[in-house]
Amino acid sequence: MFIHEIVNAINGVLWGGLLIVILVATGLWFTYHLGAIQFRQFFHMFSLMKGSGKSDKAGISSFGALCTSLSARVGTGNLAGVAVAISLGGAGAIFWMWMIALLGMATGFAESLLGQLYKVKDRNGEYRGGPAYYIQQGLNQRWLAITFSLCLFMGYGFIFSAVQANSITDALNHAYGVSTLNAGVVIIMLAGVIVIGGLRGIARFAEWMVPFMGISYVLVALVITAINIEQVPAMLYNIITSAFGLQEAGGGLLGAAIKNGIQRGLYSNEAGSGSVPHAAASATPNPNHPASQGYVQMLGVFFDTLVLCTCTAIIILLAGGGMGEKMEGIRMTQDAMTFHLGEGGTDFVAAAISLFAFTSVVANYAYGESNLHMFKLDNKIGRSCYTAGYLAMILWGAMASLPHVWAMADMALGLMTVINTIAIIWLTPTIVSVSKDYLAQRKRGQTPEYKTGNCPIQGETENGIWHESGDSRP
Template sequence: MIDKIVAAVNNVLWGDGLAFNQQLPVLGNVDFATGPLLIYMLVFCGIWFTWKLRGVQIRHFGHMFSIMKGSTTATTEGISSFQALCTSLSARVGTGNLAGVAVAISLGGAGAVFWMWMIALIGMATGFAESVLGQLYKVKDDNGEFRGGPAYYIKQGLNKTWLAIAFSLCLFLGYGFIFSAVQANTITDALENAYAIPTLYSGLAIIGLAAMIVVGGLRGIARFAELAVPFMGVGYILVALFVTFTNASELPGMIMHIINSAFGLEEAGAGALGAAIKNGIQRGLYSNEAGSGSVPHAAAGAAPNPNHPVSQGYVQMLGVFFDTMILCTCTAFIILLAGKENAAEGMGGIGLTQEALSIHLGASGTDFISAAICLFAFTSVVANYAYGESNLHIFKLDNKPGRLVYTVGYLAMILWGSMAALPTVWAMADMALGLMSVINIIAIVWLTPTIVSVCRDYFTKMDRGERPEYANGDCQIQGKSEKGIW
């Protein structure tokens, strides 16, 4: 019965049972002929904020990079902007960048890559907007450190405590516990399949490593992310560049193939056009997480430079760009240049990416992807802890006993997930993610006047040649931010 209820909710939210960074069948015999409500909401949200912020992701594209100058400075209250970016990328960059892109191409053809780029472009505006709010309505926890996220801007900006609690509960279920269990399962499966390492042993190793990192709280996680994310990102990009330059003669034809397929201009194009748009949009949204409400937790934990909420909007907008426009494109090029677009039926996900890279690099390609899966998934395991911990303050549990209980539960879920069969759990995680995304989208659209007001303050000061700094009273906002923060 529970399976059928979860499946029904997911079918309304996701349309056809597509999971976050995975593919899942709809469980049970539930027949709901509904569209993917959440996909429509996310697309609308991206277009809405692109319009309201006058195409900030295009107009200020260069400024998005320049804001990273001086971004490595942290304070006693907050992590640095660079650490916040790396923390959010730790959660964003996962198996979806390797497997999700492969699924999009296997189901929607090369044209899906173009629509993945397009949804990333408008998703940058959504990521910008929610991160501005995360910064604006942040609070200080019992340790005097910054915390924030959708629950905080819902409570302070909209004065809807019940909705804030509902969001926090969904986030605890998804990011706090279940997603980490599934990522651990991905790692242990990869190690067992590649090197015959028993799942119990690798599960215990994951727990040991994760415990050493998360015991330091958000700062410990941020320091780890600051080292791990550039290493794994640059490594993957270099491999993709090697593959691209090795096949440079095929590159122009591949680009034209992507564009033609995206608009159904090739043979059988009419039938494939819908699949390209649908799968490209879905996989792009699932990968970059813009609008889900996860990234504002990392944004809120930062001490921005310059000291203005909008500066973190640019930082996290860069995260969307890097995740989808760079890393997902790397995977797409690896697959398409290997000629694996028309893979055999049933071939998809990580298997398609592994086979494509093995064509380019031989047996070492499979080993590289196995290593990448483990590192990408492990960084997600660690970052997920930070998102859950950020919400302890909502329940007055940001103290030693509260953190201890949360940490023990988090580590126990990792051990369980490393050995479990997880289809039902994935479906429950999808439901939690879907519901928190719906709540977050409603909240940030509701808070549009505040976003526009705060952004106008930043834009005006920047246009006057001033260093944008924010203080209470500089512009009109909904509700009020915590006393002493600004």
């Protein structure tokens, strides 16, 4: 079809090398300008989990924001996406997933700090924000803000939920022969019930579901690793040598490992794509400083890729999975789990992908909804129209073919990433200034608190969001 040719042409430009260069360069840029913050402040991001459950009527808690962002991150990228990376790029793709995650932690810190700094209040008095808001307020480039919002609506508002639904229905069809149409209708009904509660309802759902999913999946991976412990050294050797094309006849596969590792790594952890700042902006942070949300969401990148994606890679590689002649998705992960756990493995992956992907479906709605305020559509009619389109795309995704769905998702993510990385690099002086303010207060033994005027920033924040410098109000 003509539309698929257009999508493939755009992806050929974006993923033919452009985005790989942009993402690596952006990660290195912020690693340098923030003083390798992801390594230097590694343990501090964990310490911020203490007291992260506090919130107020304007914002959700920091823990809720982290779980919401993880709901969107933890999905097909962790189970199906890792399988895609291995089937197209071999074991070496996992190494490059790790590398883009380590660099992406700095990028995630930067964009989440900006999301929190330039947040606004919608008609209901609740915090909203994201790249469109910091582009408009920090850079005064409304045309670019509108362009990003449109890409986000296309991606997170519609297409990405179709991708998640595709993986759920495929997993259930493979495991139990459930009709994709019937599964799609059930997904729509369940998602509709949750998203009616808005961002707070989604955050409450995420706070319960994400820890349960993550802990369960990690425990299963640890058990499989322990059972096959004698194979682990060879598996790690295979990952490293494949990553650099050091195996026999492996030189020509180096590019495939890098390309697919980075591509699927980005799709999984979303660092640099501009999605996570929406969750970060919705929080009332503790400490009340934009940088604290940078640390919290940096932890999300770490957990998503360096923990959960690694678990899937271990499961697949210890089952003998590797590069094949065609793209493999969730069925490769299911087959690997069946190899380890017998028939119960297929059931476990079907349950895991259904939960992982469903939480993503729900969280994606919140990201799209956050941008309704940009168009003054954060009202009953605007939300109703958006919700109807969102649910319709879930049904389409439930029955679409895998390559077409993934291709459209890649295009939307790629366009968002280009715009967002340009914006956050442009806003580097603000990111550095605000992060230095946070660290300076900590060095003085104070609990960091951001106040307007404490440090120079580009553009202006919305009135009433932050206290003025010198204001002694609590």
